[in-house]
Amino acid sequence: MVERIKVNFEAVEAMLYFWQTTKDKEKVSEKYLNDVADMEGFKLIYDDEFNNESVRRAMSAVSNREPFQSKNKKEGRFWNNNLWMMEDLEYTDAMIQPIKKLHLDSLVEELNKYNGNADYDTIEVFFVPFHTEEYIISGNKLIINFFRVRPDFVDENTYIGELEITEYIKEKIKELLKK
Known part of the structure; x- marks a missing residue:
């Protein structure tokens, strides 16, 4: 039975500073x-093609205004x-503010009606700026690509x-609970 849903946007906050x-x-x-590349949220999205060195290299190229040779x-x-x-930090802020205000506890009851035998008492929703995927599910973690957040x-x-973002999260958590 799901007891709570935690939102983690530490990777987004670190990237906002960057x-x-x-x-x-x-x-x-x-x-x-290196510290950003080693954050839990980023570690959850790593695979054979994209890893901590990918993050570090890309951020270094952006920071140093150098050409980037992607692999x-x-x-x-x-x-x-x-x-x-970086083109429009006001738009970036408009993407971040709704995430900071997310309260997903209201979804717990509905999700338990959907799957009251869930293996997890806590679901973690991570917002991480990453690559081509819209989201990734790993165990009790839903990792959402921050770059796909779209304020209207x-x-x-x-x-x-x-x-809408809360509806999206609910649908993806249902998918997580099926696994």
Whole structure:
């Protein structure tokens, strides 16, 4: 039975610092890049093509304003999306604010009706800026690609794909509970 849903956006906060600092033409240390690449949220998305060195290399190229030689599509997309974030930090902030205000405890009762025999008492929802995937499920963790968060300034909702963010998370947690 699911008892709580935790939201983790530490990777986004670390990247926000990186984007702001880099846009202001200040340097971030190599240690900072390594620390970000070693964050739990990032570790959850690593695979044979995309790993901590991919994150570090792409961030270093962005920070140093150097050309980036991606080894694959995932690295290239990650690098490109980081450049995009720095173009309009107000839009980036509009992506972040709804995540900071997410309260998913209201979903617990509905999810338990859906699957009261869930193997996990805690579900963790991570927001991580990453590459080509929209989300990844790993055990009791739902990792959502922050770059896919889309604020709508007309109706003041926030979306991922065609779904409002809370509805999107609920659907993906249901998928997690089926596994």
